[in-house]
Amino acid sequence: MSIRKGDSVIINTGKDRSKTGIIERVLPKNGTVIVQGLHMFKKHQKPSKNYPHGGIVDISMPIKMSNVSLVCIHCKKATRVTIKLTDSSKQRICKKCGESI
Structure with missing residues (x-):
């Protein structure tokens, strides 16, 4: 899996x-x-202990991984990733600029 938590991505499809x-x-x-x-949607929240007033809440919904592209931190372009093995550790390398992500 080439996408991790904290990565910057660009969305390819949808609103x-x-x-x-x-x-x-x-x-x-x-x-x-x-x-x-x-990818925000409205959720009608019932009153509960955590949310005593209830109401309409905005939440982020999941997006398929195939609909997002990783953005390289060096060249600031949407890119694919290649994996390079160095001293028993894996590094993600940008296909466009060749820098480590």
Whole structure:
């Protein structure tokens, strides 16, 4: 999996197309990610102990990993990643500029 929590990504499809954000959470079992502040939906929350007033709340919904692209921190472009083994550790390398991500 080339996308991790804290990575900067750009969305390729949907209503938030071409917007960038940071990964909050990766859900590998479903093949989805949650991007901070993007793909927001309204949820009608019932009153509870945690939310005593109830009401309408904005929440970030998961996006398929295939619909986001990693943004390189060096060249600031959407890129794919190659894995390079160095001294028994793996490094993610940008396909466009060749720098380590």
